[in-house]
Amino acid sequence: MPYIDIIPIGEIDETLLLFLKQSLFQTFNIQTRIRNRRFNLSPVYDPVRNQYNSSGLLLELINDTPPETLRILGVTDLDVFIPIFTFLFGEAQLNGVGALVSSHRLHNQFYGIPENKELLKDRLLKEGIHELGHTFGLIHCFSLNCVMKSSTYVEEIDQKSTHFCRSCNQQILNWQDGKKLDMVRNGSQEKS
Amino acid sequence: MNNQGVSILVVDDEFSVRDSLYNWFKSEGYRVDTAENGMEALKKLQEGPWDIALVDIKMPGMDGMELQRHIKKIDSTIILIIITAYATVDTAVEAMKEGAYDYLSKPVDPDKLSILIRNAVNQKRLIAENIQLKQKVDELSLQDEIVGESPQIKKILEIIDTVAKTDATVMIRGESGTGKELVAQAIHGKSNRRYFPIISINCGAFPEGLLESELFGHEKGAFTGAQYKRKGKLEMANGGSLFFDEIGNIGIKMQMDLLRVIETKQFTPLGSNKVVDVDFRIIAATNSDLERKVAEKDFREDLYYRLNVFSLQIPPLRERTADIPLIARYFLEKYARSMNKDVTDISPEAMKVLIQYNWPGNIRELRNTIERALVVVGEKDRIEPEDLNLLFLAKANPPGDSLEEIERAHVQRILEQSDWNISRSAEILKIDRVTLYNKIKKYGLQR
Numbered sequence: 255m256p257y258i259d260i261i262p263i264g265e266i267d268e269t270l271l272l273f274l275k276q277s278l279f280q281t282f283n284i285q286t287r288i289r290n291r292r293f294n295l296s297p298v299y300d301p302v303r304n305q306y307n308s309s310g311l312l313l314e315l316i317n318d319t320p321p322e323t324l325r326i327l328g329v330t331d332l333d334v335f336i337p338i339f340t341f342l343f344g345e346a347q348l349n350g351v352g353a354l355v356s357s358h359r360l361h362n363q364f365y366g367i368p369e370n371k372e373l374l375k376d377r378l379l380k381e382g383i384h385e386l387g388h389t390f391g392l393i394h395c396f397s398l399n400c401v402m403k404s405s406t407y408v409e410e411i412d413q414k415s416t417h418f419c420r421s422c423n424q425q426i427l428n429w430q431d432g433k434k435l436d437m438v439r440n441g442s443q444e445k446s
Numbered sequence: 447m448n449n450q451g452v453s454i455l456v457v458d459d460e461f462s463v464r465d466s467l468y469n470w471f472k473s474e475g476y477r478v479d480t481a482e483n484g485m486e487a488l489k490k491l492q493e494g495p496w497d498i499a500l501v502d503i504k505m506p507g508m509d510g511m512e513l514q515r516h517i518k519k520i521d522s523t524i525i526l527i528i529i530t531a532y533a534t535v536d537t538a539v540e541a542m543k544e545g546a547y548d549y550l551s552k553p554v555d556p557d558k559l560s561i562l563i564r565n566a567v568n569q570k571r572l573i574a575e576n577i578q579l580k581q582k583v584d585e586l587s588l589q590d591e592i593v594g595e596s597p598q599i600k601k602i603l604e605i606i607d608t609v610a611k612t613d614a615t616v617m618i619r620g621e622s623g624t625g626k627e628l629v630a631q632a633i634h635g636k637s638n639r640r641y642f643p644i645i646s647i648n649c650g651a652f653p654e655g656l657l658e659s660e661l662f663g664h665e666k667g668a669f670t671g672a673q674y675k676r677k678g679k680l681e682m683a684n685g686g687s688l689f690f691d692e693i694g695n696i697g698i699k700m701q702m703d704l705l706r707v708i709e710t711k712q713f714t715p716l717g718s719n720k721v722v723d724v725d726f727r728i729i730a731a732t733n734s735d736l737e738r739k740v741a742e743k744d745f746r747e748d749l750y751y752r753l754n755v756f757s758l759q760i761p762p763l764r765e766r767t768a769d770i771p772l773i774a775r776y777f778l779e780k781y782a783r784s785m786n787k788d789v790t791d792i793s794p795e796a797m798k799v800l801i802q803y804n805w806p807g808n809i810r811e812l813r814n815t816i817e818r819a820l821v822v823v824g825e826k827d828r829i830e831p832e833d834l835n836l837l838f839l840a841k842a843n844p845p846g847d848s849l850e851e852i853e854r855a856h857v858q859r860i861l862e863q864s865d866w867n868i869s870r871s872a873e874i875l876k877i878d879r880v881t882l883y884n885k886i887k888k889y890g891l892q893r
Contacts, residue, residue: 303553309466336466338529340553348472393475404474406557 256324258282258386259289261315263330263354270357270375271329277379281416282386282426284324300335308334308345308354316352325389327382328354343405344381346388353385360408377411383418390429392422452567453477453495457487457513458502458529463552467500470559484508484516491520497570498563500550503530503537514544523573525566529554583641591628593776594769596890598761602629609756610636615708617693617753618731620760623810626731627691629760633729634687642686644729645679650692654700659716661704668717680713683726693753694734694745705749728753763805763812764851767858768890770801773809777816778829787820791828798862799831801892854889857882866893 260274271288279286298310315328334342334356343360346353360377363369383401395402400419405411418426454476456467464480471478481487483505491499499517503510514526528541528549538549547566550559592603609616610633618626627646634644652660659669663678679688690696696704707713708728712721730753739745763770774792782789792800796819805811819833826833857875864870872882885891 309462335553337460337462338466338552338554339470339559340555342556345469346473348469388473393473404560406555406560 255285255322257322258284258286258325258327259320259323260286261289261291261326261328263293263311263315263328264295264332266329266331266357270378273375274327274329274379274382277416278327278382278386281383281418283430289323295332303335304333305335305341306330306332308336308342308356312345312347312352312354315354316347316350319351323351325386326352327386328352329357329378329382330354331357333358343411344385346385348388348393349391350389353382353389355381355385360411365408373412376416377408380411380414380416381405383416387418387422387426390426392418392425395419395422397421451477452497452570453479454498454500454563455487455490455496456480456500457482457484457505457510458500459483459505460502463502463529470556471563474560474563484513487513488516488520491517491524495521496524498525498527498566500527500529503528503541503549511540511544514541514546518545523570525570527562527566580641592625592632593773594766595772596766596768597887598766598890599769602758602760605758606632607636609633609758611638612756613637613727615728615730615753615755617736617755617757618729618760619757620731620733621762621808622733623808624760624762625809626733626760627689629758630687630689630729630731634689634727637687637727639686639727643683644687644689645683645726646689646691647679648691650695654697657696657700658703661700662713663715665715665717668715672717678713678715680707680724680726681715681722684724685726687727687729690728690730692732692734693730694732694736694739698744698746701746701749705746705752708749708752763808765854766890767801767854768892770805770812771797771892773812774800774816777813778820781817781820785820787823788827789820789823789829793828793830796829796831796834799834799836802858803836853885854891857885857889858891861886861891861893 258278260271260278262271275286275288278284293311293314295306298307298314299305300307311328311330311334315326319326334345334354336342336345341359342356344353344355355378357374357378358364360374360381361369362373380401384405387402392402394404397403397419398413399415399417400422401414401416402418402422403410403414405414417423454471456464456471456478457480458464458467459482461482464482468478468480479490481490484507487499487501490496501510501513501517505513508516510528510530514528517524517526522545526541526546528538528546529552530537530549531552541549547569548562550562592599592606594600606629616630616633618629620626630646631644634640647657647660649657659672659676659678661678661680663676663681664672666672666675703713707724711725712723714721736745736750736754740747740750763773771792774797778789778792781787800812800815807814815834815836816829818835819829823829823833857871860871860874864874868879868882872879875882877885
């Protein structure tokens with residue numbers, strides 16, 4: 255059975271992980287599970303920027319992927335970056351296996367306003383779906399409500415919904431149909 | 447709106463920068479490629495059109511500034527964004543001076559990059575749209591609406607070409623319907639002001655008070671009924687041309703106000719205390735005897751000289767009968783297309799009627815005649831004499847009273863009578879052949 259693995263990196267509130275597990279299953283209709291792993295963070299830590307290299311984390315994340323794992327979503331509270339950008343909310347491999355989402359800049363507290371746990375859950379879910387969407391080949395969408403709309407600041411995340419627009423949703427369905435077809439083909443080959 | 451049609455080339459010697467920007471732009475839906483040095487970038491730039499190039503300033507070998515100069519030579523429309531890890535005012539200023547659209551310092555704020563690229567794409571689209579629109583304007587301007595091959599009209603077209611290139615005020619003289627506004631539009635269309643509007647104002651159509659508000663505009667409440675602020679035609683013509691039709695019809699006060707505007711290029715809208723600066727070229731037209739009006743003190747002499755910098759006289763249609771078949775066919779084609787009619791020709795008999803007619807209303811009358819003929823022509827594929835409303839008029843409108851007009855009509859009649867046999871016509875007219883040829887040329891007569 256294929257899974258979307260949710261892998262915490264560093265300290266993550268378990269209720270958040272369980273919420274993601276349930277919500278991502280509802281969104282993608284693919285079984286989800288929480289898989290714990292140990293990470294050596296020192297190679298991806300940049301002391302000058304006091305941030306963690308997202309691309310390095312992503313590579314570490316997809317290392318030793320179990321065969322039943324279809325996609326991986328790494329969830330971290332660390333502040334992540336790629337060299338060209340000051341920060342990232344998340345990163346994903348387009349049409350690949352791995353995606354990463356950081357809650358560091360999703361907290362209200364980061365912007366000096368009182369923490370709002372519900373808002374944090376909502377933002378984390380949207381960014382989790384968004385990054386996983388890239389792994390299914392989706393690019394940024396111009397539909398204002400679509401979860402695949404690009405967000406470069408939290409207010410933009412709050413403006414979009416947790417859902418795919420009709421066009422993006424169709425691409426996910428097409429992907430799933432193609433996958434089922436592959437499984438049927440592989441199954442018939444095995445029988446013969 | 448989507449980004450699929452937009453292409454971005456990322457030039458940076460650092461793999462991590464190329465890779466992360468590549469992935470970022472890819473996820474945004476752009477067509478993206480990377481180059482790790484200047485030489486590779488130039489090769490890729492020559493392979494296809496690119497909309498945006500993000501160029502690192504510090505690269506081994508050819509640096510970003512040098513690459514920028516090469517890129518501008520290959521394609522000056524590429525939007526260049528300089529990326530630098532060592533953002534200093536000097537490098538930024540230098541890059542901008544060399545034509546860069548903007549610069550980014552590493553690391554880049556994702557939001558800033560997103561906005562910068564969006565603005566750059568919009569700018570590129572606007573530039574492309576602007577070029578397309580200018581081409582359309584040029585095409586429209588080149589459509590020669592002034593039809594004719596007679597020596598008189600050829601001379602007019604030559605003068606238009608010459609005067610259009612200057613910014614001189616032009617006074618167009620000619621009878622009603624000779625196409626004075628068309629000439630004004632042609633002058634504007636061939637001038638450097640062609641991308642700005644030409645605003646026409648018929649001075650004969652407004653009472654003086656209204657003309658003042660039409661020209662200068664007014665503030666809200668400037669007079670009874672001025673419920674809204676309104677821009678005047680002087681302001682609307684800013685950058686372009688202002689065409690005063692029937693200039694001879696403006697009152698003395700308006701003449702004074704207009705003279706002041708022409709001299710200062712400034713005016714104050716009605717009810718306002720703000721002076722507005724304007725820049726326009728004036729083209730005026732009249733069919734009245736301005737010199738007589740000046741002599742009778744009905745038209746200010748100083749305004750007359752201001753407007754009469756370059757005078758252009760358009761001949762009446764009856765003085766260039768050689769152009770009638772061409773103009774008639776031009777209107778036939780134009781109106782047949784717009785009315786969706788399969789009328790393709792004018793019969794020789796109908797054309798003869800058109801040539802013989804005196805055309806007191808000039809080209810406007812000819813245009814209306816052809817338009818009307820196309821309405822009444824029915825299912826026929828060509829216009830016949832009975833479709834023209836001129837048969838009785840042709841007889842009722844003898845040539846004018848001047849000796850020249852009578853001579854022209856007489857020479858033409860004799861030529862047609864003798865089926866354009868020059869010797870026979872010369873014999874009937876009791877003139878030699880050379881004189882007859884001179885008269886045919888002079889009056890623009892055509893078989």
